[in-house]
Amino acid sequence: MVGSLAQPTHLPPYFKLRKVSSKSAREREREPSLFAFAMVLLQPDPFLNELTSMYERTTERGSVWVTLKRSSMKSKAKRNKMTSAGETIEYRCLVRATDGKKTISTVMECQSKLVLLSFEYKLSAKDHLRFQASYATILKAHMSALKKRERRDKKKAGDGQTKQEDLKKPPKKSSS
Amino acid sequence: MVYITSWDEFVERSIQLFRADPQSSRYVMKYRHCDGKLVLKVTDNRECLKFKTDQAQDARKMEKLNNIFFTLMTRGPDVDISEVSGKEQSEVQPTKKGRGRKQ
Known part of the structure; x- marks a missing residue:
């Protein structure tokens, strides 16, 4: 029961205990706001x-x-x-x-x-x-799944995620 | 919700939105690695502006917008952001040169 829902690890133990004892798992599911307090x-x-x-x-x-x-x-x-x-x-x-x-x-x-x-x-x-x-x-460093432009591979992006097509680069680069 | 397709329009409107009501506006950036998707959102709980991309070059533009919003939020909505944008532009300049295009 205690482990049924991922508890924020940063909480002090007494907070964890109180929460677990006062709320059933179902109640906690219904109240996601509880975790917003965390x-x-x-x-x-x-x-x-x-x-x-x-x-x-x-x-x-x-x-x-x-x-x-x-x-x-x-x-x-x-x-x-x-x-x-x-x-x-x-x-x-x-x-x-x-x-x-x-x-x-x-x-x-x-x-x-x-x-x-x-x-x-x-x-x-x-x-x-x-x-x-x-x-x-x-x-x-972490947005490496974004697609880079085909013409140039300046950035180390990629990460094997090259499935999507180039959808929207032309409209955004429109010269003003 | 319709996504704004033009980056410049998104930036312009989101800054406008923030300046109109700095108290209740927020700027959210959602990144989903497994799908390689980046969604930017600016809303004041009445109007919502969104921009979606999967391009790495837009992440660089987003950095610039991040800095603009950092500045707006820490220094107040009336602050002149041209220096931020200007500074960033000079940073972005090399890539622009590389593409052989000017804005």
Whole structure:
């Protein structure tokens, strides 16, 4: 029964136990939202590592969704309070990734506004760029099943996945 | 849901969508390795823009869009993204040259 449904491994054991004991397997199936609570907010680097293994896990089957969203990481009530108090709300970029079973997330700090204010934020601005770069690298490394253009094989893509036809390159490359 | 076929149109409309309502807009990228498919989606829960591809060259364009959205989301929707696009364009330039085409 415990093993009947894949438990997120990152949960502390007591959480696992409580969930298993309070919900039957059927109830859990009916409530997929339960697992949405299991979203872990990670630091950028662990997030990227986790994202990498997520891509590696889904090579045979499954998909990975990555969502970018602007967020203040505050509740609506808190936001309303701040707005009425005339405070400015700092927004950041929330990055979430899921393979349908497990969800991970991280937050990118504001890049420019605070750069001048403190050294700490200067670091985070750099982190931001570094995150962007490593994120791009991960995507590049794992999106190897996409078809490359026939004319040139610059990228190491391919991976034996050459079954699809070239459907849509001409319209997109239309010269403007 | 109809997919937008033109990349430029997709980029333009999705940025427009985000700027109209940054609070509730999100940018989702779905990659399915086994089918070699990449789907990009931008939605504000009212309108939904989608772009589908199986081409590696579109993944490079997507990187650029990723950076645009990172910038928009961290620095605010009113920020000038031309520098992002400009920087990226210079990065993309070699490939463009290789193809012998200009945008």
